[in-house]
Amino acid sequence: MESGQSAASAEESALDQPRSVLLPGHDVPLGRYSVVRRLLPQRDLRMVGAWCFVDHFGPDDVHDRPGMQVAPHPHTGLQTVTWLLDGQIRHRDSVGSDQLIRPGQLNVMTSGHGIAHSEQSPQPHPPLMHGVQLWVALPRAYRDREPAFDHHPELPAWTDGPVTVRLLVGELGGLRSPAVVHSPLVGAQLEFAADGELLLAADPCFEYGILALSGAAQVADCRLVPGALLHLAPGAAQLRIRGAAGSRVLLLGGEPFDEPLVMWWNFVAGSHEEIVRAREDWMAGRRFGAVCNDPMDPLPAPAMPAVRLKARDRHGRGR
Incomplete structure (x- = not known):
């Protein structure tokens, strides 16, 4: 009996403590009026699954400011995923989308x-701005596909004790998000109405x-606390997350992404040459098209670095 209790305790401890590292973010200007906390990529960890970029912005008081004002700019080789907690953003793009996004x-x-595409706070807009902008790297097989945009006004959600879980991407808790992604991924927000904890089944491959x-x-x-990202290595069968009343937590996961990538400015590609071509096409007005209904001038691409860009793996090692 005593031996059995000890084994169970050891098993629970192992499930609750996968190998982990806490990574602090850093502040980055976004457009003329916003500053974000960039949590991915980092020097020693560029990705979590195919999630290759995590910007957390706000909460910012923008009642007497323009809010988010990001002029038209290009992307290749990725998906952008936008999730708001407060505020509104008007998304416009070169495939004809003109969509206002609200929290939830x-x-x-x-x-x-x-x-x-461009992203701007509408005028007038709510007094607070708070959310995350995420990028997902596309596998090589999907990197040259036609562009597309999807807006999901409703997402799967469930409540477990004091915790409400909203599923952004992938599968969790027996539910599946309507969002289409191209590699094994999960994304969810956990909201704690009171102090409590949530035990989630995890995928040991994630x-x-x-x-x-x-x-x-x-x-x-x-x-x-806001401003850092906890990375958990594959191997956990369960995740135990405790939260204080009023807290909101973002969970991201996926199978480790093994393809080496070049990430530069707003482009994700497989080689230096692909980045060069994308920049040249953007500056020459080719390939990307014009953002519909947007009067702002497109952002110019920065100059290419003097050194050759090297494809790197998820830990930043060059190949």
Whole structure:
């Protein structure tokens, strides 16, 4: 009996404590009026699954400011995933989309071989702006596909005790998101109405990234507050997440992405040459098209670096 209790305790401890590292973010200007906390990519960890870019912005008081004002710019080789907690953003792109996104709704834009878009707070707009902008790297087989845009006004959700889970991407809790992605991924927001914890079944083949969007959370012996990303290595069968009342936590996960990639400016590609061609096409007005109904001038691409861009794996090692 005593031996059995000890084994069970050890098993629970192992499930609650996958190998982990806490990665602090850093502030990056976005457009003329916004600053974001960039949590991915980082020097030693460029991706969590195919999630290759995580920007957390706000909460910002924008009642007397223009809010988000990001002029038309290009993308290749990725999907953008936009999730708001507060505020509104008007998305416009070169495939004809003109969509206002509100909290609880999801925008997924698939760049394929090339798309241009802009993101701006409408005028007038709500007083607070808070959310995340995520990128998903497309596998090589989907990198040259036609661009597309999808807006999902409703998403699967369920409540477990004090915690409400909203499923952004993938499968979790027996539910499946309507968002189309092209590699094994999951994304979900956990909202704590009161102090409590949630035990989630995890995929042992997935690695996970967890960040507090507001409030505070606890995963094993790691306390999470806004501004850092907790990376959990593959191998866990369960995730135990504790949260304080009013906290909102973002869970991202996926199978480790093995393709080496070049990520530069707004482009994701397989080689230096692909990046050069994308930049040249953007500056020459080729490939990407014009963003519909947007009067702002397109953003010029920065100059290429003096050194050759090297494809790197998920840990930043060149190949």
